[in-house]
Amino acid sequence: MIPELGHFCLAMAVALACAQGVVGIAGPTLKDPRALTAAPLLTLLHFTAISLSFLALVWAGVVSDFTVENIADFSSAQTPLLYRITGIWGNHDGSILLWCLILSLCGAAVAVGGKRLPASLRSRVLGVLGLISCGFLLFTLAVSDPFTRIWPPPLNGAGMNPILQDPGLAFHPPVLYTGYVGFSVAFAFAIAALIEGRIDAAWGRWVRPWALISWCFLTGGITLGSWWSYYTLGWGGFWFWDPVENAALLPWLTGTALLHCAIVVEKRESLKAWTVLLAIATFSLSLSGTFLVRSGILNSVHSFAEAPNQGLFILGLLGITICGSLLLFAVRAPILAGSGIYAPISRESALILNNIFLCAIAAVVFTGTLYPPFVNLLFGIQLSVGAPFFNQTVLPLTSPIILAMGVGPLLRWKRADLYPVMQRLWLAAAIAALVFIILTATKHIIAALGLAGGAWVVMAAFTDLAERVRLFRVPFGQSLQRLFTLPRAAIGAAMGHIGFGVSVIGIAAMTLATQKVIVLKPGQSTELGGYTWTLKDIHDAPGPNYQRRVADVVLSDNGHAFLTLHPSRRFFTAQHVITNDAAIHTNGFQDLYAVFASEQDGGAELRLNRHPGAPEIWFGGLIMAMGGFFSLSDRRLRVGAPFRKRVPGGATV
Amino acid sequence: MSPLRRRLLFGVPLAMAAVGGVGFYTILRRMQDNDYNPHTLPSPLIGKHPPTFALPGAPGFQGFSNTDLLSPPKPMLVNWFASWCAPCQEEAPMLHKLAASGITIWGIAYEDTPDALAAYLQNFGNPYQRLATDESGLTAINWGVYGVPETYFIDKTGIVRLRYPGALTKEVVQNRLMPLFKQYS
Numbered sequence: 001m002i003p004e005l006g007h008f009c010l011a012m013a014v015a016l017a018c019a020q021g022v023v024g025i026a027g028p029t030l031k032d033p034r035a036l037t038a039a040p041l042l043t044l045l046h047f048t049a050i051s052l053s054f055l056a057l058v059w060a061g062v063v064s065d066f067t068v069e070n071i072a073d074f075s076s077a078q079t080p081l082l083y084r085i086t087g088i089w090g091n092h093d094g095s096i097l098l099w100c101l102i103l104s105l106c107g108a109a110v111a112v113g114g115k116r117l118p119a120s121l122r123s124r125v126l127g128v129l130g131l132i133s134c135g136f137l138l139f140t141l142a143v144s145d146p147f148t149r150i151w152p153p154p155l156n157g158a159g160m161n162p163i164l165q166d167p168g169l170a171f172h173p174p175v176l177y178t179g180y181v182g183f184s185v186a187f188a189f190a191i192a193a194l195i196e197g198r199i200d201a202a203w204g205r206w207v208r209p210w211a212l213i214s215w216c217f218l219t220g221g222i223t224l225g226s227w228w229s230y231y232t233l234g235w236g237g238f239w240f241w242d243p244v245e246n247a248a249l250l251p252w253l254t255g256t257a258l259l260h261c262a263i264v265v266e267k268r269e270s271l272k273a274w275t276v277l278l279a280i281a282t283f284s285l286s287l288s289g290t291f292l293v294r295s296g297i298l299n300s301v302h303s304f305a306e307a308p309n310q311g312l313f314i315l316g317l318l319g320i321t322i323c324g325s326l327l328l329f330a331v332r333a334p335i336l337a338g339s340g341i342y343a344p345i346s347r348e349s350a351l352i353l354n355n356i357f358l359c360a361i362a363a364v365v366f367t368g369t370l371y372p373p374f375v376n377l378l379f380g381i382q383l384s385v386g387a388p389f390f391n392q393t394v395l396p397l398t399s400p401i402i403l404a405m406g407v408g409p410l411l412r413w414k415r416a417d418l419y420p421v422m423q424r425l426w427l428a429a430a431i432a433a434l435v436f437i438i439l440t441a442t443k444h445i446i447a448a449l450g451l452a453g454g455a456w457v458v459m460a461a462f463t464d465l466a467e468r469v470r471l472f473r474v475p476f477g478q479s480l481q482r483l484f485t486l487p488r489a490a491i492g493a494a495m496g497h498i499g500f501g502v503s504v505i506g507i508a509a510m511t512l513a514t515q516k517v518i519v520l521k522p523g524q525s526t527e528l529g530g531y532t533w534t535l536k537d538i539h540d541a542p543g544p545n546y547q548r549r550v551a552d553v554v555l556s557d558n559g560h561a562f563l564t565l566h567p568s569r570r571f572f573t574a575q576h577v578i579t580n581d582a583a584i585h586t587n588g589f590q591d592l593y594a595v596f597a598s599e600q601d602g603g604a605e606l607r608l609n610r611h612p613g614a615p616e617i618w619f620g621g622l623i624m625a626m627g628g629f630f631s632l633s634d635r636r637l638r639v640g641a642p643f644r645k646r647v648p649g650g651a652t653v
Numbered sequence: 654m655s656p657l658r659r660r661l662l663f664g665v666p667l668a669m670a671a672v673g674g675v676g677f678y679t680i681l682r683r684m685q686d687n688d689y690n691p692h693t694l695p696s697p698l699i700g701k702h703p704p705t706f707a708l709p710g711a712p713g714f715q716g717f718s719n720t721d722l723l724s725p726p727k728p729m730l731v732n733w734f735a736s737w738c739a740p741c742q743e744e745a746p747m748l749h750k751l752a753a754s755g756i757t758i759w760g761i762a763y764e765d766t767p768d769a770l771a772a773y774l775q776n777f778g779n780p781y782q783r784l785a786t787d788e789s790g791l792t793a794i795n796w797g798v799y800g801v802p803e804t805y806f807i808d809k810t811g812i813v814r815l816r817y818p819g820a821l822t823k824e825v826v827q828n829r830l831m832p833l834f835k836q837y838s
Binding site for chain 1: 663664677679682
């Protein structure tokens with residue numbers, strides 16, 4: 001009964017989303033105030049309907065209702081409660097429903113939080129969101145219905161893929177989807193602005209928080225995913241240039257560019273058409289990312305193994321959304337003209353430089369990801385583009401960004417002088433140079449360059465903050481006071497840059513990692529990274545829905561044992577799957593990482609790694625996301641400063 | 654910039670998206686018609702003789718070279734494997750079944766050591782009539798081996814007709830190998 005109700009709510013949501021789309025877009029032309037208030041109401045109803053539908057599916061998962069095909073295929077009675085719930089979005093149909101839920105949540109957030117928006121703009125934004133939602137809900141209902149029943153029901157479900165039974169992965173999809181889908185709001189704002197034919201500073205101010213919040217979630221989602229693959233897949237790597245990782249990286253790159261150039265629109269009313277194009281591109285790439293994962297076109301570990309007819313449906317949706325918006329852009333955008341004038345050396349130019357390089361990286365990653373299937377299609381040539389290509393092309397493009405990132409925030413708008421800025425950055429430059437010189441001794445040029453670059457970015461961001469609070473020029477207490485009154489957006493931006501620098505440091509330090517694959521019998525030991533690793537014992541241990549073989553590895557430093565790692569192999573009897581559970585010990589600056597790869601003749605094949613700087617990669621991502629959230633708490637965004645100015649002296653309106 | 658050029662410039666993203674869309678549409682249509690699979694690994698050897706090589710035999714076995722494969726008395730299989738590869742162990746029972754049904758299988762052990770290979774054959778048995786070793790892995794590169802296990806079907810004229818990467822399963826044997834044996838025997 002409950003699944004049928006869920007299915008009914010889903011059907012209702014399609015109708016409501018469709019109404020929201022039509023009323024929202026047509027409303028402002030009707031010159032009827034009731035039409036303008038209808039869209040927000042429809043949005044909230046549409047959100048409620050999808051929420052109920054999603055709850056129905058969660059309920060079916062929690063009570064293990066195996067008459068629902070989705071639950072029978074991907075859950076089982078032995079699956080722990082947490083994974084019975086998270087398993088809902090661990091499969092294709094459920095993940096699309098989650099996607100729609102988040103999309104409608106974004107719409108609801110605009111409806112509730114956008115009270116200060118001009119009514120016509122809000123109505124059009126909600127209309128665009130409604131149409132997108134309608135398309136994807138139709139897809140859910142028509143070809144990937146998560147509520148399909150089976151009869152007779154199996155006694156037990158097939159169970160969840162053991163690799164996915166992990167808390168890190170449980171929250172990776174919702175966070176990542178929020179990031180992907182959140183850009184739909186920036187997209188809707190761009191489309192609404194194209195329809196209205198007007199973009200001004202206020203538009204930039206409204207779009208930025210939405211772009212920022214999606215960016216934070218996307219950063220968080222990518223960080224979580226990378227961390228998950230690091231500690232569960234047991235490969236010891238954190239980024240594999242897998243097509244799906246690239247699909248998440250692309251909107252991140254263009255989204256980062258969008259964030260930066262929306263500042264230019266807001267402060268200087270320039271780069272309008274470019275900002276609109278970036279908003280469209282970012283959401284289009286998010287959509288294509290979701291689509292590529294599902295279509296089976298790209299080789300990937302993430303594939304859902306889907307039928308191509310679903311792919312055609314999604315391709316149709318994508319075609320309408322992307323080509324429709326780009327057509328609108330081609331027709332309407334040429335009338336958007338910027339008004340701000342600026343010199344070649346200025347904050348604007350630095351931001352344009354940032355945009356150019358971010359988009360160049362995006363173009364390289366895009367080409368590398370899509371080249372193989374297209375070359376195969378056109379010329380019948382098989383090739384694979386892998387990590388060596390991406391590493392060699394992306395690294396050189398990142399270096400100018402790293403250099404410019406330090407200087408940019410200290411430049412003034414309109415026209416700046418490079419010399420005084422460089423003077424203020426002497427400390428950061430000196431520290432970076434020092435790091436480089438020290439590390440060239442290790443003969444790792446890439447690591448030295450990377451660490452120096454990371455140090456430069458971090459120190460430059462601190463210099464920016466120190467300059468703003470006039471550190472050491474006024475008494476320390478006064479500086480502290482200034483720090484608290486500094487706009488949170490400025491601190492958030494500095495945090496974003498610091499986070500990026502920390503990630504760069506982590507990635508560079510990872511190139512210094514040492515690794516060993518060795519077969520040890522209990523009692524034997526080996527040397528790695530200055531420590532002695534001794535295999536003490538191999539024994540059995542119980543688990544909730546699996547059996548474990550655990551290897552006890554004792555690490556000692558000069559004969560003094562200081563740590564025991566317990567890498568294990570998990571045998572999931574229901575699915576006949578074995579997973580390796582890596583044991584990782586971190587002290588915040590270095591990971592000691594052991595994987596129990598296989599067991600042979602009473603010995604254990606161990607993969608032992610020492611990863612300096614590995615935690616910094618994810619700390620950096622976390623700091624970036626936190627910086628974004630901190631920036632969102634800026635007073636300017638909370639109280640809507642632009643409208644303050646219109647009521648000088650507290651005059652009544 | 655003239656207004657027309659500006660307009661054309663703003664149409665570039667649309668044109669790019671449209672081209673991409675048509676490409677994806679073609680790929681998906683052809684995937685549906687089963688005449689295109691982005692995941693297959695076509696071998697450059699199909700329809701040709703294997704490249705020149707001469708590999709020594711594993712201890713106690715006779716090795717072979719490309720000339721030995723020029724005209725086998727009946728169609729046969731060449732199976733690349735390694736003692737350190739788990740799918741090869743999974744595949745072993747199927748190879749035994751094939752060998753028991755009278756099919757000639759020659760093996761090439763890829764990047765293996767004599768000791769490990771001997772232990773492997775002891776544990777999983779020997780379905781191979783001849784067994785060569787490619788310790789350096791150079792012959793594997795010339796053959797275009799993607800990973801072990803990999804099986805090549807060679808007809809009576811010594812021409813490679815099929816390359817199957819991965820462990821042979823019942824379905825693969827039934828649907829891909831058996832029709833070839835019928836066709837070429």
